[in-house]
Amino acid sequence: MKPQDILFILVLLFLLWKRNPTYAIVAGLGCLVVAMPLFHFWVFFTAERLVMYSSAFLLLAIVLFGFDKRK
């Protein structure tokens, strides 16, 4: 497991604890924003990971919104 993955799990746990979809969207879009310069400078491994994390955060946001809607 790489340091990026540990950081991702920590952020994910925080988001799950908070259950605020807006935070998850910010985290998801934030990952994409950070990935952009990394792709530009060919730091592919971290950039690729960030894209994966972003989709996980966005998925979490959608799920949280889904639960929100049902309430």
Add this chain to the structure above:
Amino acid sequence: MKRLNKSYIISFILILLFLCVAFSHIFSNHLITGGDYSVLSKTYLQDVFEKSFYAWNDEYNLGQNNTPFMNYAPYRFLIGVVGNAIQFNGVVIERMFWWLPFFTLAFVSSFYFRRLLPIGELGFLSTFFFIFNSYTLMLLGGGQISGVGLAFAIAPLVLVTFIELVNKRVLKNSLMAGLLFAVQVMFDLRIAYVTMFAVLFYTLLNGKEVLLKNTIKNFLYIFIIPAGITLLLHAFWILPILIFKHNPVQQVGAAFNSLDAVSFFSFATFENSLALLHPNWPENIFGKVGFMRAEFLILPILAFSSLFFIRNEKNQKVKKHILFFALLGLVGAFLAKGVNEPFGGVYLWMFEHVPGFVMFRDPTKWYVLVVISYSILIPYSVWNTYIWLRSRSRFSIFNFQFSIKSKIFNAQNIFLLFVFCYLLFLIRPVFLGQLGGTFRQTEIPQEYTDLNNFLNDHSEFYRTLWIPTVQKYGLHSSQHPAIYGQEFFRTSNAQEVVKKLYDPKTKIFLQNAGVKYIILPFDSESEIFVTDRKYDDGVYLSVKKEIKNIDWLQEKKQFGKIIIYEMPNYKERFWSEEKDVAFNTRTRNPTHYQIAAKNGNLSGTIIFSEQYDHNWIAIANGEKIASQKHDTHFNSFQITKAPRTIDVYYSPQRWVEIGIIISISTLVIVLIYMIRIKRQ
């Protein structure tokens, strides 16, 4: 309302302008070629006109069962009928039946998104994005407009119709959804499958509403009626497949449905698919995957920003649609990357276990979901950001108060301009003329015109064998079927094909198959003789040298770099192993031949040099004779009662004809019913 109409007209003109610039070559009087695009030659169009609804395709190799590929037959037939009326003018036909319908459908279809989400005056952005993104442009550039392209263009319309059906389950909507889905299936089965996947997904998300109350009635309206209409409208090819238990997957072979093929074709990475960047953008060279371009990541940022606006949205349906399309985008991106990370094993598992998934050895077809998702989410995000900026005409930076009163130079318009310029920047290769394929104007080389004239001058039946494979402009017809060397000998190497010819058995086989000419093509499109995806004259010359060493081949004619070699003693479509036996053959159509002996009665074994298929039958004096395999490839019939003539049929054709009656009847009934409902 007037203002809205005015803005639509302006945006319509704007998109039209971009289309004219990007696709300016459509206005020329040349045939458009490139990629998988079929060259609409006069011979091709004549064949289309005469042979759309036949269960056997006799134009390629030794012929094959055509039923799994007949979904496009009604459109082919229509092309043939109009083609016949305008003297088979391919230039007009391809514009009339492919390019114009594509843009019309894409325009109308994507405009339907406005029914699902409030995107205000930015409806045109949906259309613009739907057409001008790297996936659509690569699809068009790769010459896939005739089938996949048209199915893709109609996909938003089909999806919106089904979404409306899920929300309002009435017969009228069911019939409309069924008709539209049948049209999409006609264009391409895979894109129809992708669209239905999205529909199923939407239905499951509405589980509480659809699945828990009146489940059977809901299923009837949402799935059974539309599926029933589609099946009945496509009865002409589905019926023979069902009755003869023909497995289309087996026919295409392991190269198309093995797990290795899926791994090979998974060109897109997850960042590519999420950023809607086609892996081959912009060169569109098969297998050449470019590096990730950072600027494309703004697209998912724009699309998923739409989630920010959910909280303020009061309309529950709109909320639901945003969540659905956001999820659809993520799922589409996940599937479009195929076996690549993350969780690549999921795609392999689905490929093996999910019915119908075997059609997706090329996972990029799932980009369709990403395009649909972003085409609706991006305009929604941009529109809401625009409104948000408009509501904040006053703002402060470090306690300095600013107020923008200009109607034109304000934050919201600058933002809109930025988005538009950004989208144009992404697809700049279109406007800079850097895209190949159908974006580039090419002319049919004179060598191929001369070759095709030469081949057509000899009206008797014979086959041609192309080494290593048939070139795009090469002739293939029922009377002169073309054998694709590499495909037929199951090799990807040009020299390997020539080596096969050194085997004396191959010579006998080719004579028996009716091969009169062996053709070494001129690779005008740099697609055949390539090394590292670039044309290599050395490969051409080495193949030429190898062919020269074959003593039984005589060089017959040369047109530029095209060399024609003649086979000695080639046979006709029907022949006998007995000496001095010759036949008069009358070809009624690709599925029916009448054979008579030139002298006396028929007897012994008659060999029919089409690919062996046990569904070929001969009828002699009212008695059915089953086909038996001859020499690993051909059909043969044992004639015992010495008839004067025999009829050879491909039996699935009867069910094609029954299917046509069912399809036409269904269409008439559905249309009459819909007209009645509308009048009420």
